[in-house]
Amino acid sequence: MDTTLFDDFLELVRELNFSRAAENRKMTQPAFSRRIKQLEAAIQTPLIQRTTRQVTLTAAGRAFQPRAEAIVRMLSEARLEALEAAGLAQRTLNLAATHALSYTFVPKWLMQVGGPSQIGALNMVSDTHRQGVRLLQNGEVSFFICHKKPNIAEDLPEKQFRFHPIGSDRLVPLCAPDESGRPLWRLGSAASQIPFIAYSSASGLHAILEAHGIGDGRRGIETKMNSVLASTNLEMAKEGQGVAFLPLSLAEQEMARGTLVRAGDPSLDVPVQLVIYRPRSRLSAHCEAFWLKVVSQDT
Amino acid sequence: MDTTLFDDFLELVRELNFSRAAENRKMTQPAFSRRIKQLEAAIQTPLIQRTTRQVTLTAAGRAFQPRAEAIVRMLSEARLEALEAAGLAQRTLNLAATHALSYTFVPKWLMQVGGPSQIGALNMVSDTHRQGVRLLQNGEVSFFICHKKPNIAEDLPEKQFRFHPIGSDRLVPLCAPDESGRPLWRLGSAASQIPFIAYSSASGLHAILEAHGIGDGRRGIETKMNSVLASTNLEMAKEGQGVAFLPLSLAEQEMARGTLVRAGDPSLDVPVQLVIYRPRSRLSAHCEAFWLKVVSQDT
DNA sequence: CTGAATTCATGCGCGTTCTGCATGAATTAT
């Protein structure tokens, strides 16, 4: 049985669509279809319910999914472990961070934890929240730094991953000022439609704002555009396109400069945690050393 | 990458010999050799030190081994989990026991734990200690029942497996009686060579006796034959071939009948625990229910 | 010191398996 069958399966679980999954796995759809069949043959039970228009997991598939994720991660870790032992020890720390944090917060924070000299080579990948989750699950990175709203449903199963708070942030409604320095719009004012600059759904901030009741459907608010990149939204807001909820960490310079001003009073702010995730399973010595530094840090 | 490459690797680790490992894996040696190379290519570092006459693990190989074991077990568990969820739930309890225990002790004990009606179908495989360890490691069985001498080095890593005591036994030196009912030989008597019926090295009892100082090299004792099967040794002893250390659980009927008698006083007995091993990782609901019964049992 | 034996690696031919392309079947949307 080919180990990449697990990757195929997990991709299919994400997409619930053979054609798209096949494309993501860089295969033709027939080949992909047969590979899923092959996996099912190996497991000796169907994992997928195929009804032409609706692809769903069977009970067996649902049971199998978390195991498959664990196996994929374990495969990756086993390889890294061996490489490290071989001395080819890429002393590289692989970590993912969401776009919003990788620009400003993460670099600063890494210096606090201990300069790069102590960390060794750093391989940081900046991507969406969704991708970061995936990278961590696949074992392609050892850590993932992102925003987290307390008590929101987790994307990462508690049983396999743990997190540690490393800071806090606020999502602040901001927009460009008019000539007199006052906000172009003001949330809560019963005025006309307010153009809203949102996050697209792959973004973690999207989920957080949704959970906070600040989503598309809100009255008096019209989503004007959305982007995965908080910094793109920041630029749009600066140009007077509308109101955006932006992380304070990202926007505080602009606020100080006066190029962005509050479009609502602080009671509307959304407090969020900044956290770092890791797998519960044992990582390489190098990564564990880093984690020790992280948790001994007082934030 | 083929998952059976892990099985190949682990077999090679056990044998440290390509030819024998290839045979065990039912392949020709060249094919096996290439498969190990393929694995090393996938991991991207050599795992094996080949010096024609001496096969050893590299540092990477040593680091890789426990991971490989975990992966193999997890693969097996993932499949069983899916099957159970599919309702094909072979409500079968897969357990291994050493030959010595599977005849007499295990059946009795299972009835104590709760009759087969409560356990469901039972699939017990009786084999050597070494094989039992392997079956458990590979996830082919969920439990393994064997003898255990307290404080002896474990074959099963504490980190991945736990055990629970389920009884105790003694290894008693026994032989056939002469016409007057007295033992043909007597350990400790400074008489001539005593023929000894030993266990071959695949047996767990072999290791226990070795650890107790009752091995080949002992003065006044000449190993006459050895077998993996305690019951074979029992038969040999009954036929007057020599002295054997036999589990009380196996031999007590013969002792009561007088067909076997002590060849040494009780101070020579070797006390052993009877234990059941299980993986620390979560098993199927069915197996966990069984485990609960096991640990709640007072022995 | 020499020849036999053991053990792992390599070359070659063959069969199996997998992929991509083209196409079919089933369902949904317009």
Added chain:
DNA sequence: ATAATTCATGCAGAACGCGCATGAATTCAG
């Protein structure tokens, strides 16, 4: 009713892996 989407199947070419035969290196015996 027709078009579009989506998964399954038939077929041909390519790639991969196995067994067999053989080679190279080391060990052991006399």
